Amino acid sequence: MAMNKGTVVGINGNMVSVKVDDDVSLNEVAYIVLGETRVKSEVIRIKNGIVSMQAFEMTGGIGVGDLVEFTGEMLSVELGPGLLGKVYDGLQNPLPELAEKCGFFLERGEYLKALPRATYEFTPSVKKGDVLRPAEMFGSVPEGIFDHKIMVPFSLKPDDYVVKSIVKKGEYSNDETIAVLTDSDKKDHDLTMIFTWPVKKAIDLYEERLKPVDPMITKTRLIDTFFPIAKGGTFCIPGPFGAGKTVLQQGTARNAEVDIVIIAACGERAGEVVETLKEFPELLDPRTGKPLMERTIIICNTSSMPVAAREASVYTAVTLAEYYREMGLDVLLLADSTSRWAQAMREMSGRLEEIPGEESFPAYLESVIASFYERAGVVRLNDGSIGSVTIGGTVSPAGGNFEEPVTQATLKVVGAFLGLSRERSDARKYPAIQPLESWSKYKGVLDDKMVENTRGVLFRGDEVNQMMKVVGEEGTSLNDYVIFQKSEMLDAVYLQQNGFDPVDSSVSVERQKYIFRKLFTILGSEYALESKDAARGYFNQIRQKFLDWNGCQWGSDAFSMQEKELDNLLNEKFISLSSENEKILG
Amino acid sequence: MQKVYTKIDSIAGNVITVAADGVKNQDLAVVSSKHGESLASVIKLDGKVVSLQVFAGGRGVSTGDTVRFLGYPMQVSFSENLMGRIFDGSGKPRDNGPALTDNMIPIGGPSVNPAKRILASKMIRTGIPMIDVFNTLVESQKLPIFSVSGEPYNEMLSRIAMQAEVDLIILGGMGLKFDDYLLFKESLEKGGAMSRTIFFVHTASDPTVECMLVPDISLAVAEQFALQGKRVLVLLTDMTNFADSLKEIAITMDQVPSNRGYPGDLYSSLASRYEKAVDFEGAGSVTILGVTTMPGDDVTHPVPDNTGYITEGQYYLKNGRIEPFGSLSRLKQLVNKDTRDDHRTLMDGMIKLYAAFKEALEKKSMGFQMSDWDSKLLEYGTLFEQNMMDLAVNIPLEKALDSGWEILAKCFTPDETGIRSELIMKYWPKKD
Incomplete structure (x- = not known):
């Protein structure tokens, strides 16, 4: 087939208009030819015979009349063994390899293979004559801690394929033919370990989609206990700048109990990606004892990198996540930040001169955001195993105001909302998740009644605090003051968590259950306190003991000793436990 | 090959259009009118219609003036000779010294590969306790000073410029009041820091387009010095003026505004400048200290808001002091463990x-x-x-x-x- 060609007729920012004679499809990839350099771009609109393309790189030096070559293919990613531990840009160019080739800068028109040639030990799982369908596995290679399933390409049309030949167990290169399948029209298909898939199409080769119920443990108390996230669910973290969105995401990426973490650094600071890049190879995954980097893929399209590739980067990330889900793995995708992605859409929409919606975001903003989050989910695969993709996106609302289009569109579709507040981060209360406004629709690991009751203490404490601002401490009753002190203590010892402390930074579920029970008892108990000063002093003491307890290794001697000290302190003034709390404790 | 066109089709604000062939996006052109010559750069191509922004402004340009395309994008001379010199936003000398034309480098170059960046690790001492002790400035950091107009932010910048332990200072002034320009000049001359300083200054009375060029030209030069192993501190004052000039051009070009009239790509435009702050492995570094005046002391105004999301912290200047609350240096943790144990x-x-x-x-x-x-x-x-x-x-x-x-x-x-x-x-x- 002769390559379809066109010529440039106009340039506006990163939008290039092209005149073509032959057929062109939407989302097709094309290259603008500038001598030796080829600039990748994507077709985003076809109108009156003029094709509008967004260029993934800077458009300086392009002129009217320049040649454009169309590839006939949609923007795709390569899928196969070797993705784990990689650092890609939004178009799946491996950045470290690019650095080796080009040095400090991201030169225009340099594209490298996402999966460089390598050999893997392939173990076939089918034999000649077996019948396969797309996405069924025909062998595996070891990758990191698990077996990477080699599957029939998803892009083959649904059909029964007969295995015509398959190689024996052994070392093979990833671009070598390892199996040949024959379809029902007697046409042969050569398979390698690698195939491609268009990023903007969801991978839907599974038996059925299930309801997300299993909690995904993040080891952050505030999330696991109060605002749990389910495997296969979605959550968003909106917050003003400096409230700790990225730090919370980084912590989640470190501690989440999933098989694979994919980080999409979308339009954010390069420095933060560097922190992850330098840290993750050093840190060990407590579940496997291997460096965290081995279960991580980083898609990094930082703020100074071209805008169109930023839009592509979240799709690249979610496609990789779906690919690993097809192997029956639990994958967590963290997108930081979806606002930058939405802004990339806005920029393009503006150049296309579309009629703007609210804050000049395009009218299709909501549906695009919804369809992105809908790519999360738990699925039962054709072989009966279960895999999941959990999506967490940060949102950077303009002015920290959640009433803006991106936050609102996101809130409509996610299952959990972890809103960060400037007030809490200014007061150095980390993680700065606002406990009164956040919510989650998923079921947690702790007893619901206990959690509900404890949140009640927070609400009442907040009421008392508001009142006290008007009438002063002297105008508040002792009872109310004690509630206020209790909620303050709850905040300090349970909601806040020291991300820099080796023990406190990640808290296991068992530990959460254990200390939460203790906390619940304290909150429901009446103590012999004769004055406000006594109350403040006493709860300060409890707080100190509890914080020290939080710093003790789970199950260590220090842990039980500290607990005993805490108990002694509590017994000093203990009067009775409220009947309601007693009933819930059982 | 230099083509000359003599028919300008439209002049709107600082943007002119001319029908021309073979022009490349972002190329430079010279517009000669009876008031003199000015550079212009291509910002949009639509068939034969080429839109250019004229650096000296559209005022006085006539439809019969000539436009000569140079066939290369905006460049700046880069050599040791820049030291101690003062230029305007388009790189022309402001100090009666000779124009520099050797070793021209393009401005607004590609961004640094994140895989080649290294973690910041060196403190920059300024002698200001609120910075050194509480929010340490770190080499390769990008940090704005959020300030209400009227605060002594330029005095503070010039003090930091004189005291900071760096090899080279580049001052990018945008919409600077002439008095402030003189203040910088005098205080650096008095402090003996002039010989390691380069000025790129756009004053409030200069054409808007030049204001837009100041960050790019300053950072392109800074980057080159950093690649040669120099530790460069870039001071940009005031980035709100820069954003306003972006707004002006965008609206002249009939772009749909997004928030309070600012173009939709404000975040990307600011980020591509601030992200030039970098520590090169095995070479020097670029640190950016900017000033962002907050109209009406409103931190949610689009300029400070977008800036806050891009930079690694901020200094809040209020009532002549750096406020401890609201000020933040995200990178201080990387250095303050090695200064003194307390x-x-x-x-x-x-x-x-x-x-x-x-x-x-x-x-x-x-x-x-x-x-x-x-x-x-x-x-x-x-x-x-x-x-x-x-x-x-x-x-x-x-x-x-x-x-x-x-x-x-x-x-x-x-x-x-x-x-x-x-x-x-x-x-x-x-x-x-």
């Missing part, structure tokens, strides 16, 4: 006490009873503001830490400070 603890301890002072102050103003503790806090707060926050205080970090201990000792007993006992033993001032 640095972090003292920093946190003093800020917590200052926060308690603010509460006590509020209580006092509401007319509630003052306890002994409250009175101690009030005394502490006053001393803290005088000896730490006042911008006139100019002492090295170690002296500032010592002074912090003295303030604590004057107001509190050791156990009231919440500081670990071993540090108290080591640093608490002894009574003679």
Whole structure:
């Protein structure tokens, strides 16, 4: 087939208009030819015979009349063994390899293979004559801690394929033919370990989609206990700048109990990606004892990198996540930040001169955001195993105001909302998740009644605090003051968590259950306190003991000793436990 | 091949259009009118219609003026000869010195590969306790000063420029008042720092387009020096003017505005400039300290808001002082562990006490009873503001830490400070 060609007729920012004679499809990839350099771009609109393309790189030096070559293919990613531990840009160019080739800068028109040639030990799982369908596995290679399933390409049309030949167990290169399948029209298909898939199409080769119920443990108390996230669910973290969105995401990426973490650094600071890049190879995954980097893929399209590739980067990330889900793995995708992605859409929409919606975001903003989050989910695969993709996106609302289009569109579709507040981060209360406004629709690991009751203490404490601002401490009753002190203590010892402390930074579920029970008892108990000063002093003491307890290794001697000290302190003034709390404790 | 066109089709604001062939996006052109020559750059191509922004502005340009395309994009000369010189936003000398044309480099080049960046690790000393002690400036950081107009931000910048331990300072002035330009010039000359400084200055009366070029031209030069191993500090004042000039051009070009008239790509435009801050492995570094004036002291205004999401912290300048709350240096953790062992603890301890002072102050103003503790806090707060926050205080970090201990000792007993006992033993001032 002769390559379809066109010529440039106009340039506006990163939008290039092209005149073509032959057929062109939407989302097709094309290259603008500038001598030796080829600039990748994507077709985003076809109108009156003029094709509008967004260029993934800077458009300086392009002129009217320049040649454009169309590839006939949609923007795709390569899928196969070797993705784990990689650092890609939004178009799946491996950045470290690019650095080796080009040095400090991201030169225009340099594209490298996402999966460089390598050999893997392939173990076939089918034999000649077996019948396969797309996405069924025909062998595996070891990758990191698990077996990477080699599957029939998803892009083959649904059909029964007969295995015509398959190689024996052994070392093979990833671009070598390892199996040949024959379809029902007697046409042969050569398979390698690698195939491609268009990023903007969801991978839907599974038996059925299930309801997300299993909690995904993040080891952050505030999330696991109060605002749990389910495997296969979605959550968003909106917050003003400096409230700790990225730090919370980084912590989640470190501690989440999933098989694979994919980080999409979308339009954010390069420095933060560097922190992850330098840290993750050093840190060990407590579940496997291997460096965290081995279960991580980083898609990094930082703020100074071209805008169109930023839009592509979240799709690249979610496609990789779906690919690993097809192997029956639990994958967590963290997108930081979806606002930058939405802004990339806005920029393009503006150049296309579309009629703007609210804050000049395009009218299709909501549906695009919804369809992105809908790519999360738990699925039962054709072989009966279960895999999941959990999506967490940060949102950077303009002015920290959640009433803006991106936050609102996101809130409509996610299952959990972890809103960060400037007030809490200014007061150095980390993680700065606002406990009164956040919510989650998923079921947690702790007893619901206990959690509900404890949140009640927070609400009442907040009421008392508001009142006290008007009438002063002297105008508040002792009872109310004690509630206020209790909620303050709850905040300090349970909601806040020291991300820099080796023990406190990640808290296991068992530990959460254990200390939460203790906390619940304290909150429901009446103590012999004769004055406000006594109350403040006493709860300060409890707080100190509890914080020290939080710093003790789970199950260590220090842990039980500290607990005993805490108990002694509590017994000093203990009067009775409220009947309601007693009933819930059982 | 240089083509000359003599028919300008439209002139709107600073943007002109001309029908031309073979023109490349972002190329330069010379527009010659009877008022003189000006550079212009291609910003849009639509068939034969080429839109150019004229650096000197559209005023006085006639439809019959000539446009000559140069066939290359905006460039700036780069050599040691730049040191101590003053240029305008398009790279023309402002100081009666010779124009520089050797070793031209393009501006607005590609971004640094994140895989080639290294973690920041070196502190920049400024002699200002609120920066050195509480929000340390780190090499390769990008940090804006958020300020209300009228605050002495330019005085602060020129002080930092003189005291900062860096090899080279590049000052990018945008919409600078002429007085402020003279202030920078005089104070750097007086301080003897002029020989290691390069100015790219756009004053308020200069054409808008040149304002837009200042960050790119300053950062392109900074980047080249950094690649040669120099530690470069780039001062950009004031980035709000830069954003306003982006707005002006965008609206002239009939772009759909997104928020308060600013173009939709404001975030990307600011980010591509700030992200030039970098520490090159095996070479030098670029640190950016910018000024962002907040119209109406409103931090949610699009310019400070977008800036806050891009930069690694910010300094809040208010009432002539750097506010401890709201100011933040995201990278301080990377360096303050290696300065002195009491640095972090003292920093946190003093800020917590200052926060308690603010509460006590509020209580006092509401007319509630003052306890002994409250009175101690009030005394502490006053001393803290005088000896730490006042911008006139100019002492090295170690002296500032010592002074912090003295303030604590004057107001509190050791156990009231919440500081670990071993540090108290080591640093608490002894009574003679």
